[in-house]
Amino acid sequence: MMELRLQFFAKEGPGGEKTEEPTAKKLEDARKEGQVAKSKEVTNALSLIALFLILKFFVGFIGEEFLEVFHGIYSKIPEMAVFWNGEVPTEEFTVILNNCMLSILIMLAPFFIIGFIIAFIGDYAQVKWKITTKPLQPKLSKMNPISGFKKIISVNSLMELLKSFLKIGLIAYVVYSTLKEQYNVVYLLFNMQLTQGILLSGDMAINLGLKCAIVYVLIAVIDFAYQKRKFHKDMMMTKQEIKEEYKQAEGDPQIKAKIKQKMRETSQRRMMQDLPKADVVITNPTHLAVAIQYDKEVAEAPVVLAKGQDYMAQKIKEVAKEHKIEIVENKPLARMLYHNVDIGQQIPPELYQAVAEVLAMVYHAQGKV
DSSP: OOOOOGGGGSOSSTTSOOOBOOOHHHHHHHHHTTOOOOOHHHHHHHHHHHHHHHHHHHHHHHHHHHHHHHHHHHHTTGGGGGGGGTOOOHHHHHHHHHHHHHHHHHHHHHHHHHHHHHHHHHHHHHHOSOOOOGGGSOOGGGGOHHHHHHHHSSHHHHHHHHHHHHHHHHHHHHHHHHHHHTHHHHHHGGGSOHHHHHHHHHHHHHHHHHHHHHHHHHHHHHHHHHHHHHHHHHHOBOHHHHHHHHHHHHOOHHHHHHHHHHHHHHHHHHHHHHGGGOSEEEEOSSSEEEEEEOOTTTOSSOEEEEEEETHHHHHHHHHHHHTTOEEEEOHHHHHHHHHHOOTTOBOOGGGHHHHHHHHHHHHHHHTOO
């Protein structure tokens, strides 16, 4: 007979296999640590589409700015001829350089602004707004070479490699098929003027880039679904982890039970100490017992000093007999008082009549009326 050790096939995690859904606290703690279901491909795909759309709509503006910068620099060459005689025109050179840099920044401004907006929207759409600095904090575990080697050789690394091959393969196919369809147009470039050739080449490049960006969007959608599924799987918890989390949030059930037991014992001792002050004990007669006190100077209505069931009911009746407190059998009233009035509370108005009749009977028997 072969001995099978199934523990080698169990998933990692204290307490056995991760079969439980992640709790809200587990997800919130993971979010604070910077662990979220996020795909960087979504942001890259949106940025790629934005890049080629900007080129498509602003290419004229960029071309004009570029020609203006080009013309400005070359128009200054005669004035800078003294540079070749060994004298550097510092002021003139600085002014020209500053103007070039300003023009370049103006040309690149749409890319920077829209790129930032797209990146922000891409991240916000995936993980909403949550700032955390914990991922930036240094951790010694990140410097562990064994952990780093495990990350290199892992399922996640394999998926990243396959994803890279998929991106390269699909984009290469799109580029090849697009250029194959337009190879006749490419041959026409040799017979065109420079400006026409540049415009045609730019238009072909932008259209090709948009096609590649659309393919990248499809890859991003697949990767986002995979990251969501992977994150949910990683956040799964074992039964033991659920118990430990409950203990941390609510406290150890055993300790809470002991505290409740101590509080119950303290309440019972206080109740038995107050019991001799009662005017009457109303019983079920064997299962329930409720002690009532009526003092006009203390409360406007009769107050329940003590109540108990079964064994405690018997103890209440024993103490009542020791202190010569009247015991009255009234099953409906005993049930109503036991189940609806807590110890130390006044009786509700709907029970005034029934309790008053019992107290009147007791006072009459004691000669107080």
